Amino acid sequence: MVATPLLRPPSAGWRSLGSTLHTRPAGPAKSSLHTKIAQVTSGKCRYFSTSVSKWQTDTLDRTRNIGIIAHIDAGKTTTTERMLFYSGFTRRIGDVDEGSTVTDFLPAERARGITIQSAAITFHWPPGEGAEGRQIDCDPKLPKSAVSHTINLIDTPGHADFTFEVLRSLRILDGAVCILDGVAGVEAQTEQVWHQASTYQIPRIIYVNKLDRDGAAFGRTVREVSSRLAVYPAVCQIPWFEGGNGAFVGVADAINLQGLRYKLGDDGRSVKMLSLEQLEVEEPPLARELRNARVALVELLSEKDDAIVEEFFECDENHLAVSSMAIISSLRRCVLDQSSQVIPVFAGASFRNMGVQPLLDSVVNLLPSPPESPDPEVSIGGVTGGLRRLLSGDLILEQTEKASAPVKGKKKKKTTALADPRDAISKLQSCALAFKVVNDPKRGVLVYVRVYSGSLDRHSLLFNTNLHLSERAPRLLKMYANQAVEVDSIPAGHIGVVVGLKHARTGDTLLSYAGNKPTPPEPLTSLQLRPIDVPPPVFFTSVEPHSLSEEKRMHETLALLLREDPSLHVSIDEESGQTLLSGMGELHLEIARDRLINDLKAKASMGQIEISYRETGLGASNVVTKIFDKEVAGRRGKAGCTAVVEPIDDRDLSEVADEDTLLAETVEGNQIVIRAPGLQVERSSRNDEEASPLLPPGLEVSSLRAALQNGALAALARGPQFTFPMHNTRTTLTVNPEEHLFGSDTTTSALSAAARQATSAALRDLLSGPGTVMMEPVMNVIISVDEASLGSVVHDISSSRGGHIISLDEEVPLSATDASNTPIEDAARPIDPKRVYAPPDPFESPSIGNDVPTAVSRPRTITAKVPLKEMVGYLKHLRSLTAGRGTFVMSVDRFENMSTPRQKAVLAELRGGF
Template identity: 75%
Template sequence: MVAAPLLRAQQAARRQSVSIHRLGLNVHETKYSGRLQFLRGNGFATSALKWQADVLNRTRNIGIIAHIDAGKTTTTERMLYYSGFTRRIGDVDEGSTVTDFLPAERARGITIQSAAITFHWPPQPAGDGNTIPPQEPDAPRSAVSHTVNLIDTPGHADFTFEVMRSLRILDGAVCILDGVAGVEAQTEQVWHQASTYRIPRIVYINKLDRDGAAFGRTVREVASRLGGWPAVCQIPWFEGGNGRFVGVADAINLQGLRWEEGDGKSVKMFNLEQLAGEESQLAEELKRARIALVELLSEYDEAMVEKFFDFGEDHLAVPANDILESLRRCLLEEQGRKIIPIFAGASFRNIGVQPLLDAVTNLLPSPPETPEPEVSISGVKGGLRHLLSGDLLVERSEKSAATKGKHKKKSAIQAESRSAIENLQGCALAFKVVNDPKRGVLVYVRVYSGSLDRNSLLYNTNLNVSERAPRLLKMYANDAVEVDSIPEGHIGVVVGLKQTRTGDTLVTYSGNKVTPPEPLNTLQLRPINVPPPVFFASVEPYSLSEEKRLQESLAMLLREDPSLHVTVDEDSGQTLLSGMGELHLEIARDRLLNDLKAKASMGRIEIGYRECPLGPSGPVSKIFDKEIAGRKGKAGCTATIEPFHPEDPPEPDSSALSIQTTGGNQIIIQAPGLQVETNKKGIEESPLLPPGLDINTLRTALQNGCLAALARGPQFSFPMHSARVTLTFDPTEHLHGNESTPSALSAAARLATSSALRDLPSAAGTCLMEPVMNVAISVDESSLGAVVHDISSSRGGHIVSLDEETPLSATDASPPTDDLPPIDPTKVYAPPDPFESPSLGVNLPPAAHRPRTITAKVPLKEMVGYLKHLRSLSAGRGTFVMSVDRFEKMSSPRQKAVIAELRGEFT
């Protein structure tokens, strides 16, 4: 009876496997794997699980991160070519790269949108899609084929948010440095952001073929500016010691690799003896590099110390595979000072990319080896593996039971938790949403547990809605292949989701239930903190008939990129689009008009100023008494406004119902005479409030009303900043029975706050505040004087430092701070550069071309259009990055000039 269905299932699986083999893909899971598993029994199930575990262990989810123009996309193109994914090498200047496929990217020659692509390294043998060869005990991991999911990220500071949402789903990263410029400002920022997610990284020093390239200096900068010990795994091979760059010497395998002219596929290998005959000076330096590498690893890895003694304390005798394993352990170790493996190459000349790919498979972690992502469930935080084991649900249930005063047996709580977890089929994070003109809306997901299957019901825990996944894709940059399932640890795309946004958590539950049971319906993977936008531009439809189409296009744009904001000016009715920078808004305009085909015009890019009170207002009481949506609403509130200094907060008021600081303002809610009690469910209530209105709802309604009023200042119509609002809610005066609904309370708070704001100009008045930016400018020595003079005299900025490590503030949570002392660069091993002075031990490039970094604080208004001006001052070589430092009050003359300019523009 079983033979016929089994035969049909095997034939169907074989047909599907063959069709996928023709596409050159690795099959992770066939459509009928579940049925075969059932028919073949436990033996098959065990082997299938082992096979899936082997596939997962041979998967790498990595990203390419770097400063703009360091060579990310160029390196990615070489990776795709050598892996056999492409048959020709794309060129950024020609606009023929695989990952930069947007028209705006090809026109500008920069990466705007991160692209996901999957390939195999080493290249997979033909017809070997379903078999996984065993790994030899002494062979490196790179001896067998691995699946690499690669994400090429932008380098421009305006697209920091694009980098952030890609970083949070990576297991490892390759940081590319320009061998001439060294560690640049944006590199530091992205490095610190990667530290917040504890992502293991290796460093690839690129562009060593260019004049002025300094491998040794860059290695020392890695130590001083990125705060880790560089483990130099490769040193550059300059012909004759100071000639052209021809290859690398590998300190791990003790061999020289010399690339022939051409596409880089022809590489000559020299062992240490052969290298000594060819380049004796390089061979001696390679020995020093191996000794320094073993010594450094011995400080952090006890196993390496044992190996060192096993081989007679001979640094050169330690096997290469033991060094790789030691490097891997140190790289994945979370405690203490990080070790940073360093590799060398010149991607544009096709040198050094294949050993870098070997390093990706040998050193960077597979999905099971990464630090577990943080999750939150009903306000209880923990790790994902902690959740899947059931322990997190047990903790949450015990806390809930203790709050309610009920005590269940621990065994009963564990049984409930186990049952809930067993039915959780998959958990994924939507990290990116793209509107593709051909395929519709594509939602990029990283699956953290279980799998996402085609036609499964996905529950969105952020929006509390369910959506079916009709199609699943595996993306190859702009091309895609349809799959039946996205397994754990992999990155894929769901097509056809109508509501899912960037940052949403998606779960699938057994039996295709619409809503998972509590508390799994509150499961949240770590969200992104979106930074405040500082530039805005007005968007106007060509006609009223186009307004609906424009709103839909803007909604799609916001769904794709949450760092954009859309607001509507109350007085003028203008729609304002806000973003992170000039280029960010320019790209948003291109997407809106060219890709989404919105018939609209976009105004000049403006700066988002703020308005702050100069003194206190008097208390203003207001009663709101109107119908809302056909229901009578009546409530009151009293508001007082005074200046607020975030850096010097007063003592907290214990009698306050709530104190919230948001957007540079503080909202204090006082409720004298309101008795607060906690019910059996742990909810705060008051006998004075009408039924259905608890303390939390009251607090939220008053805060929302106050925030709505603070969005518009009384004098200049800019949002308020540095204001403290005290809302007083007196139940005897401001409560009117069942008519005091949440919407009425919110309206009353807004009315009272707005009236208090209107009182300010006649009292102490308000003044404008402008965003002041942290700016890091990279220029040559020859341009330093002109740029410093321009910043300090023409632009009203002040110089903070020259050539000091002053990292820009990260966009997300700050990196974990430690008390470790800074690394002394003189104690770091780095090979001498061809132009290094042996007596001083420092690099001496030509004085005019020595890179310098200027750190300054400059008003944002003066930085609009600064890039063109900087290029003219620095002969096209200068670059800069900036981030918001804080809002500062303007001087009276400057405020008058800005107001005159604004009135001139709008009249």
């Protein structure tokens, strides 16, 4: 919020010059962390020099780790550029169209004008020394934005193909700013990223952008926030249109009861502030609406916060007399308590340099510091819980109790004996999450980390719980403006950079343990910070080097791409020997192709994008038994196995498991069940190892289980009829000790070969019986169009593309899922827009009901299920049908069986028969 000049110390980012407020950008802080920062003797706030240890403790409350989330083209990068300019990070405002922005630094981003990779930037607001000083005895009547704070900002992508990039960035945030297009309102991808933020319980505020454009409707957007996002919008600012229906010139602040008028065509640093009394003289309609906004804001907060009710009664039930600090404090409590469902809403036009400074104030005043943020989720040894429970030792005790319970069919690993399991936590020095990997041409590979506990120190040995290896951190950097400051440690709650790690990838959890031990005791080796499942890829293309001498270089550059983006996958086709690059969407692979060839200079060529098809059986096969008997590398191997394959039905795995079941597991969409009747598995009470007297010497139960599973997986990788990988298939392997084990001749390689042969024979048996059918990925597609284009788009989906229309104008699609596989149907129920205050829109067209315009430009939403093949290149076709106004997002739903005519058409196309 924008405070009056009297409520700000002289060092803040706004200073009063008569009736005009000016903002000045300040350069990055020049002082070191170990030296005296500043000392202000006037006023009620003082600073004093401090040591690094005190700096780590005392300044954490003055740090904000926030992200910008929104639909594509809502103005995320444009808003970020203004934030950097007003904070003094940059000396000129970058432009997306010119390709001169700071956060969009990749050539592909600047060429397309979109954000592809999340970018992390650190700056201070208000401009000043940031969190390098310590505030003491500060007047409680001052807002938090009266003192400079350090803001770690992450600009995230908005395109649907990069939803996973948004999801992994959200994991390290304490708060978020959701930007809405004032013309388009709440769009489909906005709902996706909103629900993803809800998954991690991230406090948010909303900024309605582009209010200077024709068709902007702030009131309609506020009502859509309530109906589509299921929250109560607390309108803190309303747009200021000159004369009530003229150009957008500023915002009216319902918290401080003042108007902020910006000079048209200016860089936004000169802002004229008008009190409510002045507005009543110059802009009576705006003053009346500002009073209504203040009344509605106090009424909404009084329903959720008892403290504001007491303040209201002390002010003799006068809404206008409630102090701005009381409202700010109440808003902050509501934002931190997400059960209140209150979300502050602000207004502006970033491209015209209007409303960004008040937005920065609200970031500091309302969003949480690291200690106030929700407890991040961790996973350790199959037990999930909060990080604070882990650090207190409760979670590790729960994991230990679970691990001590016998689990059938599983062999326990050897663990380090601890008198008290909580001793492992007491020696844990730091716990950090690597959320971004950047290949810097000057400094090498930079690993951006968020430290969650302890302190990550230079030269410490970091254990990677994902890769199970240790690396030393030779250098640590703290980013201040455009310079990197080398530091000795990164404290908890802060974001820094580790230079020199050779193996760490995006999403890895890094631990340092007392004594620089290379491997911490279990179960800390399985600790995962805010674990995330990478969705399976659905697009893939071939990558071929120009010559054999370039093959090594090509694989090195592919490894760099995979370190930066785990949603990319590289595999080798066993049949053709081709290297396949797979990703989340058409644009995703196109960007990867550009980076590989143009940025990383790999001498390779890329094939056309292909669809990942699958194959499944239409019924169960006969029981097939195979005996492997062959001499391999001079040693005879002999083993047998019986296999049956069948399509998966609705039965649970627990129903097919019995006392003879060694393994019942789902891998890559297929279920593998291993049975060994009569094996007589015995478990040692001392170390819980599994053994059987019927197994040959040197062969353990765990080796038997792993060999059979690997053999079945190898066979399932290739279908019997169409050679596509099998999917939705249950494979039951049975090993009879008397018939299938042959003493010392039975080795793990022989067992694996027998399982592969038996599974392959069972799959071939399907061809003479029920047969197999191709499967294709089907997508959940949410298309946003206007009323005039609705009919043509529906007809195109249902007839030309073989899709199924699920619903029209459903506010919450019932079957759509986001990249984290969190069902949207679990979201809160929508809020009635009639209960929500929204200022009238001066340019709103006539409507029926509350917010449903009758014009042909009325937005409509189509929810459909469409085969992925038909969605390749669909964006260009959709734009031609909708005169460039249509957009869509899609997520993987499932693989479905193909009809016979469609299967023939796809096979003919794959074989070149058009």
